[in-house]
Amino acid sequence: MQKQQEKHTKQLKKCRVLGPVATKFTGGNTGSWRLERPVVNFDACIKCGTCAMYCPTDVIEIDKNAKECVKIDYYYCKGCGICAKECPKKCISIVPERSEE
Numbered sequence: 001m002q003k004q005q006e007k008h009t010k011q012l013k014k015c016r017v018l019g020p021v022a023t024k025f026t027g028g029n030t031g032s033w034r035l036e037r038p039v040v041n042f043d044a045c046i047k048c049g050t051c052a053m054y055c056p057t058d059v060i061e062i063d064k065n066a067k068e069c070v071k072i073d074y075y076y077c078k079g080c081g082i083c084a085k086e087c088p089k090k091c092i093s094i095v096p097e098r099s100e101e
């Protein structure tokens, strides 16, 4: 599993060189036009880091020592939903931006 994750990480790093939305290129609030956002159910999260590996903008950090271990930088998150799709526990919900959690 670890080798597979490392392989994915290497592949993603290569892709980020080419992707126009792949990294934090500017200091501007590039998440400001987001219509939906990911919300994590921390009770179901197993801290595997898969969401962070797949996030195309690299805005997820995993802190395995914290209960709320998945930290999403909403300043840059685009609300694409890839993290929710890839989460093996399906514990990330995509909710409308202006709704209550």
Ligand code: SF4
Binding pocket: 037, 038, 054, 055, 056, 057, 058, 059, 060, 072, 076, 077, 078, 079, 080, 081, 082, 083, 084
């Ligand atoms: S929705 Fe998830 S995968 Fe997409 S940019 Fe935001 S944190 Fe990353």
Ligand code: SF4
Binding pocket: 040, 044, 045, 046, 047, 048, 049, 050, 051, 052, 062, 070, 086, 087, 088, 089, 090, 091, 092
């Ligand atoms: S992919 Fe899902 S289970 Fe894994 S760390 Fe992210 S939110 Fe938690």
